[in-house]
Structures are given as C-alpha cells and as structure tokens.
Amino acid sequence: MNAFDSLADLVRSALERLIADGALPAGLPLDSVQVEPPRDPAHGEAATNAALLLAKPARLAPMELAERLAAQLRSAPEVVEAAAARPGFVNLRLVPAFWLRAVHAALELGADYGRVDLGRGRPVNVEYCSANPTGPLHVGHGRGTVFGDALANLLAYTGWKVTREYYVNDAGAQIETLARSVHLRYREALGEAIGPIPEGLYPGEYLVPVGRALAESEGPRWRDRPEAEWLPLFARRAVEAMLARIRDDLAALGVHHDLFRSERELVETGAVDEALAFMEKKGLLYTGTLPAPKGKPVEDWEPVPQLLFRATAFGDDTDRPLKRSTGHWTYFAADIAYHLDKWRRGFDRMIDVWGADHGGYVKRMQAAVKAFSDGRASLEIRLCQLVNLLDGGKPLRMSKRAGRIVTLRDVVDEVGKDVFRFMMLTRRNDAPLDFDLVEVTQQSKDNPVFYVQYAHARIRSVFRHAAEQDLPGSARALLDAPLARLSDPAELALVRAVAAWPRTVRAAAEQSEPHRIAFYLQELAALFHALWTRGKEMPDLRFLVAEDRPLTLARLALLEAVRTVLATGLGLLGVTPVEELH
RNA sequence: GCGCCCGUAGCUCAGUAGGAUAGAGCACGGGAUUCCUAAUCCCGGGGUCACAGGUUCGAAUCCUGUCGGGCGCACCA
Numbered sequence: 001m002n003a004f005d006s007l008a009d010l011v012r013s014a015l016e017r018l019i020a021d022g023a024l025p026a027g028l029p030l031d032s033v034q035v036e037p038p039r040d041p042a043h044g045e046a047a048t049n050a051a052l053l054l055a056k057p058a059r060l061a062p063m064e065l066a067e068r069l070a071a072q073l074r075s076a077p078e079v080v081e082a083a084a085a086r087p088g089f090v091n092l093r094l095v096p097a098f099w100l101r102a103v104h105a106a107l108e109l110g111a112d113y114g115r116v117d118l119g120r121g122r123p124v125n126v127e128y129c130s131a132n133p134t135g136p137l138h139v140g141h142g143r144g145t146v147f148g149d150a151l152a153n154l155l156a157y158t159g160w161k162v163t164r165e166y167y168v169n170d171a172g173a174q175i176e177t178l179a180r181s182v183h184l185r186y187r188e189a190l191g192e193a194i195g196p197i198p199e200g201l202y203p204g205e206y207l208v209p210v211g212r213a214l215a216e217s218e219g220p221r222w223r224d225r226p227e228a229e230w231l232p233l234f235a236r237r238a239v240e241a242m243l244a245r246i247r248d249d250l251a252a253l254g255v256h257h258d259l260f261r262s263e264r265e266l267v268e269t270g271a272v273d274e275a276l277a278f279m280e281k282k283g284l285l286y287t288g289t290l291p292a293p294k295g296k297p298v299e300d301w302e303p304v305p306q307l308l309f310r311a312t313a314f315g316d317d318t319d320r321p322l323k324r325s326t327g328h329w330t331y332f333a334a335d336i337a338y339h340l341d342k343w344r345r346g347f348d349r350m351i352d353v354w355g356a357d358h359g360g361y362v363k364r365m366q367a368a369v370k371a372f373s374d375g376r377a378s379l380e381i382r383l384c385q386l387v388n389l390l391d392g393g394k395p396l397r398m399s400k401r402a403g404r405i406v407t408l409r410d411v412v413d414e415v416g417k418d419v420f421r422f423m424m425l426t427r428r429n430d431a432p433l434d435f436d437l438v439e440v441t442q443q444s445k446d447n448p449v450f451y452v453q454y455a456h457a458r459i460r461s462v463f464r465h466a467a468e469q470d471l472p473g474s475a476r477a478l479l480d481a482p483l484a485r486l487s488d489p490a491e492l493a494l495v496r497a498v499a500a501w502p503r504t505v506r507a508a509a510e511q512s513e514p515h516r517i518a519f520y521l522q523e524l525a526a527l528f529h530a531l532w533t534r535g536k537e538m539p540d541l542r543f544l545v546a547e548d549r550p551l552t553l554a555r556l557a558l559l560e561a562v563r564t565v566l567a568t569g570l571g572l573l574g575v576t577p578v579e580e581l582h
Numbered sequence: 583g584c585g586c587c588c589g590u591a592g593c594u595c596a597g598u599a600g601g602a603u604a605g606a607g608c609a610c611g612g613g614a615u616u617c618c619u620a621a622u623c624c625c626g627g628g629g630u631c632a633c634a635g636g637u638u639c640g641a642a643u644c645c646u647g648u649c650g651g652g653c654g655c656a657c658c659a
Contacts, residue, residue, distance in 0.1 A: 036598070039605080049601065055639080062639070087639060089602065132659065174659055263659095290656055301656065317585060317655090324657050331659050359586050360654035383587070386652080427595070430587060432652070434594070448607075450621060458619065465618050500598095507598060519596060522606080526623095533623035537614075544618060581621070 002114075002502035003102050004046070007035040007092070010079075011048045014072040023068055028054050035092075037500060044081070044091030045099070045496060051088040062088025096492060100483040102499035106561035107475040111568050113561075114505045119160030125342050126152040128353035129250065129257070130167040133242040134178045135204055137249045137408040139435065140355060144384040145408075146424040146574070148353035149255045150514035151382070153572045158509040163347070166257040167338060170239045171264040172331065178202060178242070179235035183222070185211025186234070190220050210241045249409045253417050254574050266337050272329050275337035275372075276307075276322060284310050284371050290318065309336070314367035336368045339379065343369070348377045351512070356385045356430075382512060384429045390436040411437070418575045422449035425573050426518045448522055449575060452566065455525035456577045458532060459563040462543050466556060469544060473556075475564065481557035482550045488541055490531040491555070494562060497524050501565045505572075514573065521569045528562055 011033055018024040033054075038047040051066035058065055066084035073082040073090065081093040106113040128148020131141045149164070156162040169175075181202040188194045189212040197203040214222075214237055222230040243260070250256070266272055279285050289303045307323040309332075322333040342350055350369070354361070362381045369379040389406055412420050414437075426448055427433050463473045472478055486495060501520070508516040535542040543555045567577040 032599095034599085036601095038602075039597085040602070043602070047602090052601070052639080085602070087602075091602095134659095169659060172659060293656055304657070306657075321656065326657080328657095330657080356587070356653050358654080358659095362586070383653090385587075431595080432588080447621095451607095454619085454621060458622090462618050504598080511599085515596085516598075519606085520598095526606085529622055530624085532618080533614085533620085536617070536620090536623080539617070542618065581619080 002105075002116075003099065003499035004035050004037075004503045007046050007048075007094075008033060010076055011035055011050055011069070011073065011090075014069060014076070015050060015054070018068055018072055024054075024058050024060075024065070028057055030054075037496070038089075038091065041493075043085065043089070044083070044093050046092045046094065047089050048092070049089060051084070051090060055088060066090050096486070096495075097484065099492065099495045099499050100486065102501075103483055103486075103495055103558055103561040104479070106498055106501075106564045107479050107557060110475060110564055111571070113564060114502045114568060115157055115159075116502060116506050116509075117159035118506065118509055119155065119158055121159065121161055122349065123161045123163065123347050124155055124349045124351065125163050125165055125345075125347040126155065126351045126353070127165045127167055127342075128152070129246075129255070130169070131246065132169045132174060133239045133246060134174055134202060135242065136206055136245055139389055139406055139408055139411055140387050142253065142408040142411070142420065143387050143424045143429075143433065144353045144355055145250065145253060145255055146421045147382065147384050147429050147514065148351075149253075150421070150425055150517075150573050151351065151353070151512055153574065154505070154509045154512075154514055154517070157572060158505065160349075163259065164257045165342075166260045168239075168243065168260050168262045168264075169331075170235075170262055171267050171334065175235050175239060175264075176231060178207075178238045179231050180227070182207055182210050182214065182234050182238040183227075183230065186214045186218075187211075187223055189215035190223060192223075206245070207238070210238055213237075213241070249407075249412075252409060252412050253421065261338060261341070263334050263338070266334055266341065267329065271341060272334050272337040275340045276329075276333060278340065279309065279336070279372060282372070284313075285322065286310065288319070290321065309364075309368065309371070311364050311367040311371075314370045316363040316367040320364045332364065332368075335365060336372070339365065339369050340372050343373055343377045348373070349380075350377065351380045351382065353382050353384060356383045359383055380512065382429055385432040388432060388434045390434055406437075411435075418453070419447055419449050421574050422452075422518060423447070425514050426522075428513065428515055448518075450581070451529075452521045452525045452570065453575075453578050454581055455528045456563060456566045456570070457579060457581045459528070459559045459566075460579045462559055463556070466544060466552075469546070471544070471549075471552060471556060475560050478553060478557040478560055481553035483554050483557060485551045485554040486558060488531075488534075490527070490534050490541070491558060494524075494527045494531055494558060497527050498558075498561050498565055501569075517569050517572055521566060521573075524562065524565060524569075 012030045015024065015028065015030055019026050033048060033050040035046050035048045038044055051062045051069055055062040055065050063084060063086060066088045070082040070084045070090045073079050073092065078094050078098045079092060080095055083091050085091050126148055129141060129145040131137055152162050152164050177200065184194055184197065184201060185207045214234065276285065286308055287305050288308050289305050292301050304325055306321045308319040309322055311320045312318060320332055322330055324330055339350065366379050366381065369377050423435065467473055486492065504516060504520040508514060543559060545552050570577045
C-alpha cells in the first residue's frame with residue numbers, strides 16, 4: 001500500500017472512531033476523503049480535506065469537525081502532529097519512519113514500485129499514429145505517436161491488457177494518387193524525362209526508390225498500359241514501401257505496434273458491408289438528404305439522397321453520410337467497421353489518439369461506437385494539438401508542394417529519440433507545442449530530459465564510487481540499511497517525493513495524462529540535485545561518509561530508491577535512463 | 583454562421599477530481615567550484631489566472647455570456 005493511500009485509510013478510520021463515539025453522525029460519505037501533499041510545504045507533509053467535505057452532511061462547522069478529527073488523529077502512532085487549519089484542513093506531520101517505508105518499498109519492488117492495478121487485466125485498445133501510408137512521418141505525427149505510446153505504457157503499467165494498434169488508410173483516392181505518383185517515378189527510372197511533378201501528384205523524393213524498384217522487378221511492361229491495368233499493383237507496392245519506411249521511423253522512435261489493421265482489407269473482405277448491415281438491422285441508418293453545409297459555400301454542392309447514420313440520436317450535430325454518390329463507402333463507413341471490429345475482438349474500452357485537425361470527427365465516431373454497442377463500449381479520443389516547428393525562433397513553413405517536409409526521422413536522427421520523446425511529453429496534449437530545431441539540437445540545458453537523465457547518471461556515478469570503496473550497490477543488499485539515519489530536511493524531502501510516486505502514476509493513468517510523469521520526474525530530479533549540491537557545501541551531507549558506514553548505507557538506499565523511480569518513470573515515457581553523460 | 587480546443591509572470595508552460603499566501607524552467611540581477619560530474623545548486627525581483635456575471639464555506643479550476651487565438655465544418659482521408 002502506498003503512502004497516501006494508507007494515510008487516507010488512517011483518516012477514514014479516525015472518522016469511523018468519531019462516528020462510533022457519537023461525535024459524528026453515521027452515514028457520511030467517507031470514500032470521498034482525500035489526503036494530498038499540501039501545496040505549501042510549510043503547512044505540513046500531508047493534508048486532508050475531510051472536514052471541509054463532511055462538514056455539511058455532518059451538520060458541523062468545518063473547523064469544529066477539523067479539530068475533532070485532528071484530536072483523534074493525534075493518537076495514531078505514525079502521527080507526530082495533526083493540526084486543524086482554516087478553513088478546515090487537517091495538516092499532518094508523520095514520523096520519518098512512515099515515509100521511509102516508501103524507500104524500503106522501492107528497494108523491494110524495484111520497477112514494480114508505483115504499479116497499481118487499475119485495469120484488473122481488462123483489455124484496452126490504444127490506436128495511435130495511423131498516419132496515411134503516402135509518405136514518411138513528419139514531426140506532427142511524432143507528437144501523437146509519442147503520446148499514444150507513453151499512454152499505452154502507462155496503461156500497461158497500471159494493470160490494463162493493452163493492444164497497440166495502427167490503422168492503415170490504404171484505400172481511397174489518396175492511394176490512387178500515390179500509385180500514379182509512383183508510376184511517374186517508375187517511368188523516370190526507365191529513363192524517361194518526367195519534368196516537374198504535375199499538380200495533384202506527390203512530389204516527394206522518397207518515391208524515387210519505389211519507382212526504381214518497380215522498374216527493376218517489372219521491367220517496362222507497365223509504361224504505356226492504361227492506368228486501370230497497373231494501378232492496383234502500383235498501389236500495393238507503394239503502400240508496402242511506405243509502410244516499411246513508417247515502421248522503420250517508428251522503430252527509430254522506440255515505438256512498436258501490436259497490430260497494423262488495413263482499411264483495404266476491411267473493404268475487400270466485406271467487413272464494411274457486414275458492419276453497415278449490422279447497423280441497418282439496429283435501425284441506425286436511413287436514406288435522406290442533408291442540408292447544405294453552413295460555412296463557406298461549397299461550389300458544386302447539390303442535394304443528393306444518401307445513406308446516412310443517425311448520429312444526431314447519439315449526440316452528434318448532424319447525421320453523417322456513409323455512401324458517396326459514386327456508391328463507394330465513405331471513410332467514415334470504413335471507420336465504423338474498424339471500430340466494430342475492435343469491439344468484437346473484445347475491447348469495450350478504446351482510445352484513439354488523433355491530430356487536432358480531426359477534431360470535427362470526434363462526435364460522429366463516438367456516436368457510432370455508442371450506437372453499435374448499445375452504449376456498452378467506450379471510445380475516448382485524445383487530440384494532440386499541432387507542433388509549430390521553429391528554426392531559431394522563426395516559424396518554419398512546411399510545404400508539401402515544394403517537397404520541403406521536415407520528416408520525423410530527420411529530427412529524431414538529429415536530436416535522438418530520448419530528447420524528442422521527452423520534449424513531446426512535457427506538455428499537455430491539448431495545448432499547441434513549439435518545437436525549435438535549433439534549441440533542441442543544441443542539446444543544452446534547455447532540454448529538460450538532460451536534467452532528469454543527469455540525475456540518474458549522477459546516482460550511478462555515486463554507486464561506481466561506492467563500489468570502489470567496497471560498499472554494496474544492489475537494491476537487495478541495501479534492504480537492511482538503517483534508513484532511520486536519514487534526517488536532514490533535504491533528505492526527507494526526497495524521501496517524501498519517492499513516496500508520492502505511486503499517486504502520480506495513478507493520477508496520470510486515470511486522467512490519460514503522461515505529461516504528469518514528466519513533470520514529476522523533473523521535480524524529483526530537482527530535489528536530488530539540490531541534495532547533491534548541499535553535500536558539496538556541507539561535507540556531512542555527502543552520500544559516501546567514510547567514517548560512518550551505516551549512514552552511508554542509508555543514503556545509498558535512498559539514492560537507489562530515487563534511481564529506481566527515475567528509471568521506471570523514464571521507462572514509461574520511453575526514454576532511456578543513461579548511466580553517464582559526457 | 584456552427585462545433586471542438588485554448589487564453590496563467592517578459593517568453594515557454596505546470597497547477598495534483600473546487601481548497602490555504604497561484605508555481606517551475608527560460609530570460610534578467612546577485613552568489614557558490616582544492617571535495618561523489620557546475621549539463622548542477624542557492625538568493626532576488628517579477629501576476630487584475632483574457633473580461634464580466636453566476637453556483638458555494640471556498641473558483642485559475644464548474645456554469646453562462648463577451649473578447650482574442652487555433653482546428654474543423656456534404657459527396658476527401
């Protein structure tokens with residue numbers, strides 16, 4: 001049990017005793033009681049809002065209730081001080097031994113210290129990246145990819161059975177465009193002068209090798225044939241090549257999906273027809289004509305009857321078309337089939353990570369999931385805002401037409417996956433992010449990842465020195481260290497930060513907010529660096545004290561606990577905890 | 583016009599399920615290095631939490647409106 005959970009239990013049992021004594025009425029909602037670290041450390045080491053929450057149902061003034069609770073809590077052996085504070089908090093100070101349990105737990109549990117079983121083994125599907133296979137990943141994709149990956153890590157760590165999934169949009173007009181673009185490169189590889197890439201085709205150089213490979217394996221036989229004959233082949237080969245490249249880019253970021261699900265396959269195997277027939281049978285579809293769109297006038301708009309989904313019955317703003325005037329399924333229809341497919345594979349919890357430019361799509365997708373599952377499946381959609389690429393403070397304009405795309409791979413190769421991942425995660429996903437190529441390539445202290453990694457490296461450094469002095473270095477060997485010797489305020493602050501790790505994990509997982517892990521790690525690193533420097537100023541506080549082996553063991557135990565938490569936290573973010581920095 | 587997201591220090595951002603005197607980094611000013619890595623640390627100035635109402639013991643946080651910014655708005659993906 002982690003520190004703050006056990007404090008909440010302590011407070012609840014104190015309240016129960018007050019109820020038993022008749023000092024409080026029965027039937028109070030004790031579950032809502034929380035114990036948290038107070039914002040201002042001067043208030044104490046932990047604080048509960050119990051009296052504020054329960055004052056009304058207990059028909060007591062908050063301060064009166066707080067006083068009674070504080071008096072009751074003072075009798076607990078762990079409690080050194082319990083004080084009521086206006087408007088009704090109860091502030092607690094605990095015996096150091098209470099907090100030191102967390103250090104012991106970290107040593108004992110290692111990477112499992114902080115793990116909480118929120119998921120109880122239930123399955124969750126996290127779909128992220130899912131970039132169209134028409135080109136390499138760019139920096140904007142990188143953000144959602146890193147976010148989704150860290151979120152998946154976090155859910156797996158908290159007891160969920162996670163499947164990481166990539167939806168491949170390998171059907172539709174864009175793929176035909178891709179195939180035509182590759183055909184042009186194919187002709188080029190056969191020696192033809194193709195001139196400038198025509199409007200409407202993909203100009204990127206990355207298609208050159210795809211065309212060359214086709215020229216080598218196929219020869220010139222498709223050069224002058226009608227499009228209908230070569231298009232499927234070229235589309236398939238192009239998508240394969242792009243996907244291979246995307247997987248490679250993902251691997252460079254440390255991202256590995258469990259499943260790549262193909263849209264084309266859903267269409268070709270009849271899964272879309274089947275899914276929509278399922279919707280039809282539930283009475284969710286009808287044929288009708290949508291009103292003209294409200295915004296900027298659409299030039300070629302004309303009222304046509306279409307097959308529609310009753311999205312408005314499930315919270316969307318308008319009903320949504322499922323079939324195009326050509327008779328083909330819309331993207332949305334295939335997406336419904338895909339999510340139905342997920343649900344049937346056993347996922348009643350699904351999380352999609354999308355770019356903010358798909359924000360207009362959220363309601364209809366959630367409406368569809370609600371509709372086909374009769375409300376039994378949940379779809380959470382996390383939108384990642386855009387990344388503003390800057391070059392030395394100046395906005396870098398990316399133009400697909402000019403072929404001037406800053407690829408994810410370029411940036412990752414330049415700054416490293418650790419820096420990229422950490423930078424993407426030190427911000428809430430729903431706020432835009434400035435990513436300055438100059439700033440992050442400088443690998444200066446502007447990169448918070450170094451700050452955290454440096455803390456880890458420094459701890460490893462201490463242990464290298466400890467090994468030279470014949471001191472134990474493993475967590476197991478430090479389990480019996482006399483932790484009670486830790487007494488300096490800077491040491492105890494670090495101990496309490498270690499104790500706060502499990503609740504940080506829980507909050508981050510429950511809110512789907514991996515950035516909380518990143519911020520916590522920076523705080524933990526800051527407390528460690530501060531202690532380190534105090535040791536420079538006051539030799540008594542150095543970690544390795546030659547003449548006092550028990551004290552040294554206690555400090556090494558604390559350092560190992562901190563290191564464990566740093567390594568675990570960095571691991572959740574997908575960042576490598578380094579042994580040393582140079 | 584409608585929908586979603588955002589607005590917190592000069593800049594970039596946190597703010598833990600409504601809690602106490604709103605925090606950190608950068609930048610700026612001052613200081614610390616014979617000693618476990620100074621890529622670090624310590625001290626300081628900096629704020630009408632866009633604005634106006636509302637809900638209540640209490641609001642940066644929840645609700646309504648206004649202003650400002652971003653994204654999106656049949657038959658593309």
